[in-house]
Amino acid sequence: MEVISKQESDKTIIYLMGELDNHNADYARTKIDDIMAQSLKRIVVFDLKLLSFMDSTGIGVLIGRYKKAKGKQQLFVKNPSRTVDKIFLMSGLYDIMPKV
Amino acid sequence: MKYSNEMTLTISALSQNESFIRSSVASFSVLLNPSIEEIGDIKTAVSEAITNCIVHAYKGRNGADRITVKVGITDRTLVIDIIDYGSGIDDVSLAMQPFFTSGNTEERSGMGFTVMQALMDELKVTSKPNKGTHVLMKKHIQQTNNDIDEGADA
Numbered sequence A: 001m002e003v004i005s006k007q008e009s010d011k012t013i014i015y016l017m018g019e020l021d022n023h024n025a026d027y028a029r030t031k032i033d034d035i036m037a038q039s040l041k042r043i044v045v046f047d048l049k050l051l052s053f054m055d056s057t058g059i060g061v062l063i064g065r066y067k068k069a070k071g072k073q074q075l076f077v078k079n080p081s082r083t084v085d086k087i088f089l090m091s092g093l094y095d096i097m098p099k100v
Numbered sequence B: 001m002k003y004s005n006e007m008t009l010t011i012s013a014l015s016q017n018e019s020f021i022r023s024s025v026a027s028f029s030v031l032l033n034p035s036i037e038e039i040g041d042i043k044t045a046v047s048e049a050i051t052n053c054i055v056h057a058y059k060g061r062n063g064a065d066r067i068t069v070k071v072g073i074t075d076r077t078l079v080i081d082i083i084d085y086g087s088g089i090d091d092v093s094l095a096m097q098p099f100f101t102s103g104n105t106e107e108r109s110g111m112g113f114t115v116m117q118a119l120m121d122e123l124k125v126t127s128k129p130n131k132g133t134h135v136l137m138k139k140h141i142q143q144t145n146n147d148i149d150e151g152a153d154a
């Protein structure tokens, strides 16, 4: 998988690309943590447009980032696939990371 | 059970095989002409089950451990068996509760079984401590307009 970021005037966009599973989870965590630590923006949007696969390990990665941010940054998700949308809904992820 | 078509895959319980295993099952299921969403559901449910074998059943071990994945087709139903010979689960109904995890709660959501249950039509888990775990999942693949059109043409 690949993780890249883009700074906009008011927010950081983090693109998760490829497959986020148990095999790639450590890589994704490290990359996202680096980007979030360097970003001074209060709003962080995870854009999943180019993510071809994610399972509950990915939910764990996102929830882990939310816990780490400790409210200092507000997190959002964008462009989930239909299957990912279903697993986000059932896990309550949107309660802490609204879909935009 | 008698299937009109089936495959069996026995493979090392290594995380680098996760993508290959779920893609293999998804490719086989294409014979039933599933929608893109149904393929996503199958891939995700399979990924949950095999990740559990690698992360929990064979936790901390590496190399010789095997996972067996069987896929069978009857009518329009896909039947998937995922079998490991690892630690087993002491209390299956507790393990299947949403948000239950024996792993690191900061980084694991405990949603694997809940996801399998929601994305598939049937889920059965049997397990024996120190013997292993057997996850059985079934998914009925909807007949699409494409199939019906092809049928009418034939």
Ligand SMILES: Nc1ncnc2c1ncn2[C@@H]1O[C@H](COP(=O)(O)OP(=O)(O)OP(=O)(O)O)[C@@H](O)[C@H]1O
Binding pocket: A056, A057, A060, B048, B052, B053, B056, B057, B058, B084, B086, B087, B088, B089, B095, B096, B100, B101, B102, B103, B108, B109, B110, B111, B112, B113, B114, B133
């Ligand atoms: N094949 C298995 N062998 C041994 N224990 C298992 C197996 N599958 C699941 N478990 C146990 O059941 C629990 C719940 O599994 P589930 O997939 O729902 O959540 P998780 O794997 O802990 O977290 P997540 O899947 O969200 O990353 C696991 O924490 C583990 O204790």
Ligand SMILES: [Mg+2]
Binding pocket: A056, B048, B051, B052, B111, B112, B113
């Ligand atoms: Mg799991």
